Amino acid sequence: MSQQIDQVRAVIWQEGELKLLDQRLLPLQQRYIACEDVMAVADGIRDMVVRGAPAIGVAAGYGVAIAVAACYKANPNGWRQALEADLTRLAEARPTAVNLCWAIKRMRAVITTLEGDPRQAVIDEACRIDAEDLAANHRMGELGAALIEQRCALMTHCNAGALATAGYGTALGVIRAAHAADKVSQVYADETRPWMQGSRLTAWELLQDGIPVTLLADGAAAHLMKQGEVKWLIVGADRIAANGDVANKIGTYHAAISARHHGVKVMVVAPTSTIDMSLETGEQIPLEVRSEEELLAFNGQQVAASGAKAWNPVFDVTPAGLVDAIVTERGVVLQPNMEKMAVLMAG
Amino acid sequence: MSQQIDQVRAVIWQEGELKLLDQRLLPLQQRYIACEDVMAVADGIRDMVVRGAPAIGVAAGYGVAIAVAACYKANPNGWRQALEADLTRLAEARPTAVNLCWAIKRMRAVITTLEGDPRQAVIDEACRIDAEDLAANHRMGELGAALIEQRCALMTHCNAGALATAGYGTALGVIRAAHAADKVSQVYADETRPWMQGSRLTAWELLQDGIPVTLLADGAAAHLMKQGEVKWLIVGADRIAANGDVANKIGTYHAAISARHHGVKVMVVAPTSTIDMSLETGEQIPLEVRSEEELLAFNGQQVAASGAKAWNPVFDVTPAGLVDAIVTERGVVLQPNMEKMAVLMAG
Numbered sequence: 001m002s003q004q005i006d007q008v009r010a011v012i013w014q015e016g017e018l019k020l021l022d023q024r025l026l027p028l029q030q031r032y033i034a035c036e037d038v039m040a041v042a043d044g045i046r047d048m049v050v051r052g053a054p055a056i057g058v059a060a061g062y063g064v065a066i067a068v069a070a071c072y073k074a075n076p077n078g079w080r081q082a083l084e085a086d087l088t089r090l091a092e093a094r095p096t097a098v099n100l101c102w103a104i105k106r107m108r109a110v111i112t113t114l115e116g117d118p119r120q121a122v123i124d125e126a127c128r129i130d131a132e133d134l135a136a137n138h139r140m141g142e143l144g145a146a147l148i149e150q151r152c153a154l155m156t157h158c159n160a161g162a163l164a165t166a167g168y169g170t171a172l173g174v175i176r177a178a179h180a181a182d183k184v185s186q187v188y189a190d191e192t193r194p195w196m197q198g199s200r201l202t203a204w205e206l207l208q209d210g211i212p213v214t215l216l217a218d219g220a221a222a223h224l225m226k227q228g229e230v231k232w233l234i235v236g237a238d239r240i241a242a243n244g245d246v247a248n249k250i251g252t253y254h255a256a257i258s259a260r261h262h263g264v265k266v267m268v269v270a271p272t273s274t275i276d277m278s279l280e281t282g283e284q285i286p287l288e289v290r291s292e293e294e295l296l297a298f299n300g301q302q303v304a305a306s307g308a309k310a311w312n313p314v315f316d317v318t319p320a321g322l323v324d325a326i327v328t329e330r331g332v333v334l335q336p337n338m339e340k341m342a343v344l345m346a347g
Numbered sequence: 348m349s350q351q352i353d354q355v356r357a358v359i360w361q362e363g364e365l366k367l368l369d370q371r372l373l374p375l376q377q378r379y380i381a382c383e384d385v386m387a388v389a390d391g392i393r394d395m396v397v398r399g400a401p402a403i404g405v406a407a408g409y410g411v412a413i414a415v416a417a418c419y420k421a422n423p424n425g426w427r428q429a430l431e432a433d434l435t436r437l438a439e440a441r442p443t444a445v446n447l448c449w450a451i452k453r454m455r456a457v458i459t460t461l462e463g464d465p466r467q468a469v470i471d472e473a474c475r476i477d478a479e480d481l482a483a484n485h486r487m488g489e490l491g492a493a494l495i496e497q498r499c500a501l502m503t504h505c506n507a508g509a510l511a512t513a514g515y516g517t518a519l520g521v522i523r524a525a526h527a528a529d530k531v532s533q534v535y536a537d538e539t540r541p542w543m544q545g546s547r548l549t550a551w552e553l554l555q556d557g558i559p560v561t562l563l564a565d566g567a568a569a570h571l572m573k574q575g576e577v578k579w580l581i582v583g584a585d586r587i588a589a590n591g592d593v594a595n596k597i598g599t600y601h602a603a604i605s606a607r608h609h610g611v612k613v614m615v616v617a618p619t620s621t622i623d624m625s626l627e628t629g630e631q632i633p634l635e636v637r638s639e640e641e642l643l644a645f646n647g648q649q650v651a652a653s654g655a656k657a658w659n660p661v662f663d664v665t666p667a668g669l670v671d672a673i674v675t676e677r678g679v680v681l682q683p684n685m686e687k688m689a690v691l692m693a694g
Contacts, residue, residue, distance in 0.1 A: 027652040157566075188658070191642060193540060193564040196650055199642070204652035215642055215657040217540040219504075219565040219598020223663035226600070251566020253573070257608045258601055295538060295546070295562055298645050303543055305374040305551035310562040311535070316570035 008162045008205060010055045011062065013127065018062045020050045023163060027204040038067035038086045045093035045100065048195070052164020053238045053274050054133050057099030061126035063090050064107035068122045079118075080111070095286040096247055096315045098239040098276045103129055133166035136271040136329035137173040144174030144234070144269050144327040145181055152231035153186040154178065155224065158249035159201035160236025160269065170236040170269040172205060174327065179211045187213045188224055192249060194294040194312065218251050222258040233259045237270035237326075244320030244336025245282025246270075253316040256323070265324040272328050277345055280338075282317035289313045355509045355552060357402045358409065360474065365409045367397045370510060374551040385414035385433045392440035392447065395542070399511020400585045400621050401480050404446030408473035410437050411454035415469045426465075427458070442633040443594055443662045445586040445623045450476055480513035483618040483676035484520040491521030491581070491616050491674040492528055499578035500533040501525065502571065505596035506548035507583025507616065517583040517616040519552060521674065526558045534560045535571055539596060541641040541659065565598050569605040580606045584617035591667030591683025592629025593617075600663040603670070612671040619675045624692055627685075629664035636660045 012019040012032065018041065019032040033049055035041045041063030044050050050059045067086040071079035091104050110125045111118060148154075154175055161172030168176065178184050187206055192198040199215050206213040216224055224230060233255055239247040246252070246268050256266050279285060292310035297303055304310070326333040330347055333340045359366040359379065365388065366379040380396055382388045388410030391397050397406045414433040418426035438451050457472045458465060495501075501522055508519035515523065525531050534553060539545035546562050553560040563571060571577060580602055586594040593599070593615050603613050626632060639657035644650055651657070673680040677694060680687045 028649065190566070191540065191651075193538065193566060199651035199655065203655035207652050207654050213655060215639075215651055215655055217565070217597060217642060217659070219537070219540060219601050220658070220660055220663070222601035222604055223597060223660055224658070226663075250564060250570060254566050254569035254601065254605055257569055258604050261604045261608075292562075295564060299648060301646060301648075302375065304538075304546035304562055305554055307554050308546065308550035308560060308562055311567070311571070312564070313567055313570055316567070316573075 007167050008208065009167055010050055010052070010163045011058045011130065011166065013062055013130065018059070018066060020044045020059060021163070022049045023051055023201060024048060026200050035063070035066065037070060038063045038090055041066065042090045042093040052159065053097035053099040053236065054165040054170065054271060055163065056094065056097045057103040057273055058130045058133055058166050060090060060100050060103040061107055061129040064104060065122040065126045068111065069119045072118060094288060096238045096288045099273050102273045130166045133271060134168060137165055137168040137170060139329045140170060140269050140271070140327050141168065141173035141177035143332050144267055145177035145183065147267060147325055147332065148178050148183045148232060150231070151183050151185055153188060153229040154184055155188040155221070155230045155233045155264070156202060157190045157198065157233070157235050157252050157255050158192045159197040159205070161202060161205040163201050163205060164236060170271070171234045172202065174234055174267065174269050175211065176209060184211065186229070187211055188230060189213055189215050190218045190221060190251060190255065191215050192251060193218055197249065221255045222261070225258055225262040225264050230264055232265050232267055234267045234269060237268050237274050238315055239285050240268070240270060240275045240326065241279040241282045241285060242277045242341055243281050243338040244323060244326060244333065244341050246318045246320070246323060247282060247285040247287065247315050248318065250314050250316050253318045256318045260322050266322060267325045267327060268323055269327045272330055272345065275328070275341065275345060282319065285317060287313055287315045287317070354514050355555065356514055357397055357399070357510045358405045358477065358513065360409055360477065365406070365413060367391045367406060368510070369396045370398055370548060371395060373547050382410070382413065384417060385410045385437055388413065389437045389440040399506065400444035400446040400583065401512040401517065401618060402510065403441065403444045404450040404620055405477045405480055405513050407437060407447050407450040408454055408476040411451055412469040412473045415458065416466045419465060441635060443585045443635045446620050449620045477513045480618060481515060484512055484515040484517060486676045487517060487616050487618070487674050488515060488520035488524035490679050491614055492524035492530065494614060494672055494679065495525050495530045495579060497578070498530050498532055500535060500576040501531055502535040502568070502577045502580045503549060504537045504545065504580070504582050504599050504602050505539045506544040506552070508549055508552040510548050510552060511583060517618070518581045519549065521581055521614065521616050522558065523556060531558065533576070534558055535577060536560055536562050537565045537568060537598060537602065538562050539598060540565055544596065568602045569608070572605055572609040572611050577611055579612050579614055581614045581616060584615050584621050585662055586632050587615070587617060587622045587673065588626040588629045588632060589624045589688055590628050590685040591670060591673060591680065591688050593665045593667070593670060594629060594632040594634065594662050595665065597661050597663050600665045603665040607669050613669060614672045614674060615670055616674045619677055619692065622675070622688065622692060629666065632664060634660055634662045634664070
């Protein structure tokens with residue numbers, strides 16, 4: 001277990017305190033923010049102190065535990081009622097990653113069964129979500145790496161790594177496992193505008209593991225694929241609909257279209273907590289649009305012409321038809337569609 | 348003509364002096380750099396004080412005139428020999444835009460015919476290149492706008508505007524003409540990493556003309572096209588091969604693939620000085636790769652993890668098969684191929 005403990009952790013629960021690695025400061029600074037109440041957790045999710053669908057889910061689990069403790073302390077008899085407002089505000093922190101609501105729903109399921117002091121039970125459940133996510137990532141790493149038939153270059157978009165999960169990563173978990181199996185000649189990472197998750201987070205993570213990584217502008221993806229070295233585009237997901245449509249960081253859909261054009265296969269790596277069977281297709285997934293300032297300025301420095309407008313959708317939907325494999329901890333779905341996804345989720 | 352004179356000019360020849368608008372400082376500062384010798388022109392091209400294939404060609408024409416004047420002044424009898432080294436260094440400033448060598452070749456053709464003091468004749472020829480480029484842009488604006496059948500949104504990548512030419516622009520010339528004809532509901536401009544030509548230059552230019560412009564991350568192009576509002580992707584070119592393959596700013600190829608996927612038409616707007624009939628296909632076009640620092644840092648601020656590598660090709664090639672129209676001052680080539688391009692250039 002020492003290897004896992006040594007790794008970067010975006011979300012730490014230690015001695016009854018939740019700490020979130022402030023990913024806005026990476027790679028220049030590594031600083032954790034302690035969350036003393038559930039609103040601090042909601043703020044941390046909304047402001048992207050913590051990001052990445054599974055990590056948001058893990059943080060939300062602990063956030064609920066913190067809320068329960070506070071509500072119970074304030075009113076040991078009426079705590080459930082006060083809790084509702086907290087859970088609503090937590091759920092509204094970000095719209096696209098379904099893991100947020102999934103974690104709250106799971107915590108709520110435990111809460112409804114509790115009698116007496118609920119505090120230890122909710123902490124235990126939050127810790128289970130955390131541990132299960134880490135285990136799922138290791139399992140997905142094995143399953144995804146097994147799909148890579150020959151040593152080749154891999155491409156990824158955004159950061160679906162240890163920083164986006166309980167640890168090890170989804171897409172980067174597969175890349176880690178493939179690298180360990182000597183299947184990776186090079187990892188290419190889109191810098192991932194506007195938030196630069198590729199440059200700031202993915203490169204940082206992979207360098208710490210000694211995995212060769214080369215950054216490129218998002219627009220260079222097709223030109224890279226044309227060179228023929230890249231055989232797989234491997235990404236995470238923020239929400240997967242019942243038909244296998246995948247919401248993920250803006251640019252994923254663009255890259256997936258170019259991947260198909262060049263015969264590069266597309267692998268989506270996500271735990272089943274990211275699959276939302278209540279939505280028939282990706283068209284129904286709420287896609288967050290963030291402030292245009294993220295495009296118009298950089299670290300507070302004006303970039304664009306004064307008066308320019310910007311459109312800043314931060315997620316897009318890649319239709320299942322462009323996806324070659326969805327890798328989950330329960331197994332792999334090749335050429336996903338509604339029937340295959342239903343079989344996976346029933347299994 | 349007052350409208351044209353009022354417009355932004357990237358390259359100004361005034362009272363025997365060449366001034367280049369320092370596009371590295373836009374949109375925050377408008378400052379011209381005076382080029383006292385040909386090496387200053389070469390430096391200005393290499394360091395992207397001036398950029399955009401036609402503007403590079405115009406600047407190079409004046410650069411040759413400056414070189415001729417200096418060489419003639421230093422040695423009225425042996426100036427042609429000294430000039431060769433200058434022209435070689437000027438030609439090497441940037442590799443992809445063929446307009447650089449095209450302008451030097453055109454100036455050289457005049458030089459070989461000269462007797463006596465060559466100075467006024469080379470200035471006259473440089474001014475003709477300048478004036479012809481401006482006229483070509485207005486002609487292409489009309490021809491390109493005529494291809495747009497209905498009022499719609501247009502998308503562009505990089506800056507193929509007044510700033511990239513003698514004035515008015517190639518792609519932005521078409522957009523200006525289409526806007527004047529009330530055919531434009533909105534212009535979407537990729538921010539265009541890493542140099543941000545879209546945010547810094549295109550938005551600035553269009554705002555000055557009161558043309559509505561919305562910036563987006565390069566990766567958001569496919570998601571935008573999926574919305575159905577955009578009917579044309581309109582771009583410039585740095586070099587077009589004899590078969591109609593188009594070298595342009597990195598990301599153009601990526602965008603063109605998504606355009607085809609969504610039924611968005613692709614229009615390439617470039618004067619015939621950008622067409623290189625000596626190269627059979629785009630595979631033979633030299634594509635510049637610039638410093639990885641352009642990706643790893645932003646305005647000198649570190650962005651990426653220390654030790655990360657980056658690949659920074661700044662041009663890519665869009666195959667003719669993905670291009671719906673090449674618009675030149677001599678006419679429009681629909682669904683370009685070798686035969687059609689040969690007819691255009693012979694005409």
